[in-house]
Amino acid sequence: MPARQRDKIAASKYLLERRMPKVKAKSLWFTLLFVSFLSVASRSAEQPKGMSISSPSVERQVEEILSRMTLDEKITVLHGNSTFSVGAVKRLGIPELTLSDGPHGIRQDASENRDDYYVTAMPVGVALAATWNIEMARLMGNVIGAEARNCNKQVLLGPGVNMMKTPLCGRNFEYYSEDPYLAGKIAVEYIKGVQQNDVAACAKHYALNNQEKNRCFVDARPDERTLREIYLPAFEMAVKEGKVWCVMGSYNKVRGKWSCENKHLARDILKGQWGFDGVYISDWCAVHSTVDSAINGLDLEMGTNKPYDQYFFAAPLKKAVQQGQVPLSVVDDKVRRVLRLMFRTKLVGADKPVPGSRNTRAHQIAARKVAEEAVVLLKNNGVLPIDINKVKKIAVIGENANMIQSDKGGSSSVKNYLYEITPLEGIKRRVGRTASVTFAQGYISYRNAFDFDMIPEKYLSSFDPVSGAKGWRGEYFASLDLSGKPTFVRYDSNINFKWLGAPADNMPEDNFSVRWTGTVVAPASGEYEFGLLSDDGSRMFIDGEMLIDNWWDHGPLAKTRKIELEKGKEYNIVIEYYDSGVGADVKLGWRGCVSDNIKETVNNNMIAEAVAVAKDADVVFVFVGHNHYYDDEGRDKADIKLGHNQDELIEALTKANPKTVALLTSGGALEMPWVNDVPAVLQMWYLGMESGNAVANILFGDVNPSGKLPMTFPKKLEDIPAHKLDDYKVEYCDYKEGILVGYRWFDTKNVEPLFAFGHGLSYTKFEYTNVRVRKSNEDGVLYEVQVDVKNTGDMAGAEVVQMYIADEESSLMRPEKELKGFRKVFLKPGDKITVSMPIDKRMLSFYDPTKKAWVAESGAFKLLIGSSSRDIRVTANLQYE
Known part of the structure; x- marks a missing residue:
């Protein structure tokens, strides 16, 4: 019996034998329901529907529809017509394509107060990666995909597979790992789980969106080897192994070029070398050009920062085609990809999508x-x-x-x-x-998050003349520059907003501005520090003097100003704010003296x-x-x-x-x-x-x-190479650590972590013995590594067997070791299992920038197998010729 099948049987038995916790229903029926659900998800993901690159039948239908489309109709399907949808072509029976946020839960609006309008909130991405279990990744993807399908969404905007370059990154909780192999394997199974529900997964953010600080403008400047070995492999695996149907471009620049118009990333690598035949989507408002973005590979522009017919891929694209700046063949390729996506998600064509489900007990x-x-x-x-x-x-x-x-x-x-x-x-x-x-x-x-207290209402003397409640008078404008008459006026108790949509029903989601005025009475004499955070522009005036000027397009950015206030004195404060797209976020606070x-x-x-x-x-x-x-x-x-x-x-x-x-x-x-x-x-x-x-x-x-752990826990921030080498900047990052990210740095530079990559204890103990390596007859596999693992404790449990490979004689510098395989196995006390892991040529290779290719050099390699990157139990030697 193959090792993979043995592990699946063991996992199923383990799930059945585990005690179900005391929640509302603890019956055997619910246990069997979940195991049945898991079994179906596993089988479906092994042979997922619609996972082929394309089929002749679909391609013929795509060409037939394309041949009937006018230029205007082609342009219609290449840009958003609302925040989360792409325009329909009613003449040809093409409905709107809908997209949804939610890599760990669909962002679904409830139109009625009914249970069946609710969705499931799953663990976040980093938690999924911490399972080190591809079966759990497949299961979670299947849940999210089923719920997206039931909510009538064709595209799920996830998974996020960016690498963890710094632990400061605000979105690390969405991502998987500091290691590209672990991130890639989790992503592949998640993608399969999603797409088996006739819903497209969308791997994001391509590429190098490794910090949120100034994410819309920062220039990521890694060398080619670093790019290929660390920051692209998870995306590559998502495309080649997961057959992902969509990829999302990031906000940042890569070597001076915006990601969504970066020829090297999109045309050369993603679509050229990897053969991606899906849709390359922009992040919301991440497009900066029409011609460059169109020529260099972007397919679909999404966003909210301007009228939809003025998107770069709307009227300006039509004009660029008519003037010969963008060939019609380039537009046709994009439309083919969008139509192919519609067939894959069963939005068009004779096949009906699966019904999906949500908020189920399973x-x-x-x-x-x-x-x-x-x-x-x-x-x-x-x-x-x-x-x-x-x-x-x-x-x-x-x-x-x-x-x-x-x-x-x-x-x-x-x-x-x-x-x-x-x-x-x-x-x-x-x-x-x-x-x-x-x-x-x-x-x-x-x-x-910027650690300032909201100004308490008791220190405000301004109030709503109607209700008498203290607050800030907010004038909301449907313009970027506070021009015209306010759309509405209201009193806000605090200036502390993070809008995911419009601030009110009669306001736009983006391109609006607000002016708040209020009077503050200082509770004590002394120095106060005011903090104003905004995405995009903001400014602060006290008694007519501008103290904070943050009036420009940017991501969430806080500025502060200290000022002496006198107890009992009233101060007139004005806060002005505008949002031009992507995010709408504004907060005012203070600290010092009393607070x-x-x-x-x-x-x-x-x-x-x-x-x-x-x-x-x-x-x-x-x-x-x-x-x-x-x-x-x-x-x-x-x-x-x-x-x-x-x-x-x-x-x-x-x-x-x-x-x-x-x-x-x-x-x-x-x-x-x-x-x-x-x-x-x-x-x-x-x-x-x-x-x-x-x-x-x-x-x-x-x-x-x-x-x-899917990442290293350092003893202090300065042990992280990005911070050790002063490579965490606002305007650019040079990726000075190169390929030595995470445990690769800690191991190679002999830095002691607080907790190592791959670390995690159990209530039982596991013994590793009898490691052996043999040549494999399986296509594409060079060697098979086997190791026996035994539960020597007195409690059933699971162990993640981790295989690292060290190149002992390389012509280029290589890390001390790199993760190249892992398997999670479930064992009862006294049970032993043989764990098998394959080694292919790519696992022995490094990227040679002079040859512009992956190279596996002949010579000696060491296999290190254990319970974490710092807990190696057995080793074996390998001579590659």
Whole structure:
């Protein structure tokens, strides 16, 4: 029996034998329902429908429709006609093509208050990658695809497969890994799962969108080898192995050329060398030209920053064709690709799409299964799992224990899902009446990423003359420059907005402006610092003097200004703001003088309250980390520290009760100065609507943790090469670390990480033995590597077997080792399995920029197989000729 089939049978048995947690329905029927759903998803993804590059029948129909289209009709299908749709050609029976955000949950609007209008909020991308399980990737893709299909969406804008160059990137939570092989394998199976539902996946953001800071303008300037070995392989795998139907171009420049008009990326590599025959879509408002974008490979322009008939690919494209600047053959190629997409998604043609489904019990169980496998046990000195029969009092500390997360994070936020089980609720459900659960917040809640407090209403003297409520008088204009009469006027209690659509029903989604006026009374004399964050332009006036000038097109950007205020004095403040597209984000806050003193006092009080609760408990669960006001699209984090006195909170709790477990919510690495004092640490990412149930199952041993880190956790930010080499800049990045990204840097430069890439503990132990290498007769495979893995503990569990390859005699510098294979296996106590992994020529190769080709040099290679990049259990030698 093939190894892959043996692993599948073992996985299915393991799922059946695992205890189902206590949620509303715990019946065998639901267990079988989920396993049946998983089985169907697995079979469908192995032989996905419509995954061939094209078929003669479809191509004939595409050509027939194309031959009947006028130039105007061709132009119609090459640009958006609303935020998330492409225009119809009614004369030929071509309906609108609809797209949707939501790589971990469809952003679906509910038109009625009915359960069947809700969708499933799955774990985020980095959590999926932390499962290191391609079956879970396939399952999650199938759930998202089924829900997109049921919501009548033809294109799902995901997965995001950008590499994690810096842990500061605000969208790392959406992405998969610092390693291209892991990211690519997860992406491939996710794509297959989505597309088996007659929905197109869209791999994004091509390419080098590795930071949110100034993402719309930053110039990424890596050398060709770095580009090919680190930043493109996941996209290449998505195209060649996943057969993805759409790819999205990024905002940034690559070597001075915008991604959406970059010939090297789009024409030469994506469509030329990789043979991509799908649709190359722009990110929203990422197009900067008509002729260059058309000639160099962009197919479909999307956005919201101008009238739809004035898009670069609308009236200007028609004019460029008529004037001979863009050949009609170039336009026809684009239209072919869009029509091909419509046939693949069954939007046109005789075949009917699958019906899809959403908010089903099977989908909710799938969300929990992915979440359970995503949790990473970073440290455990024997305190976990908790024996529920031995604890009577449980302390749950920290804001993140009781915080909803899935509805935030930018364009990937899930807008309309039915519920989210918080960790606090999940723990309460799990223990029932067997133990008491006491909650304490532990630290003050900060709800804005640039760390300024909203100005409290009690310090405002301006008020709404109708209601009498204090606030800021907001004049909203349907223009970019505050011109004309306001469309409407209202009073806002705070200036703290992140609009995903229009600010009101009678306003445009983009190209609007707002002027807020208000009067602030200083509560104390002293220095205050005002912060104004906006995407796009903003400016601030106090008593007629401009203090902050941020009046230009840009992504989320904060500016600050300090000023002395006098107690009791009134200050007239005016905030002006405009949005020209992509994002609409504006926040005003202050700090210093009174607010900092308040924070310190509140934090100290909250820590004291938490310590009092912890002292009286049998076990303490402290939930700390970030939230989506930090892990968020459009902005990067300032650092990877916990902040807000969370370090002090953990230190106080461990002194009060040594049985304290730290649980981290974040989209990536965090510094942990207290790690040696805490007996157990878990990384829980953003786990979606079943978060609380999944975490509770891990804590109490109902599920054995099996997640592994998809990135390196450094001891400090400066250990990351981008920051060590001062290569995290606003205007450009030179990618000075080259191919030494993530663990490649740490291993090659001998830098000790806090937790290594691939690290993750279990409640059981696994033994590796008998590694062997043999030549393979399988097409395209050079060698097969086999290793025996045994569960030597007393609890069923899963292990991720990781294979790294080291080139011992290369003509070019190569990393110490690179991940080239992994398999997740499920074993009961005492069971042993043989894990097989293939090696092909590409796995032994490096990209030679002088030859412009991948090269596998003959010589000695070492295979290193283990439980993480720093926990190698067995090795073998390989001589490639």
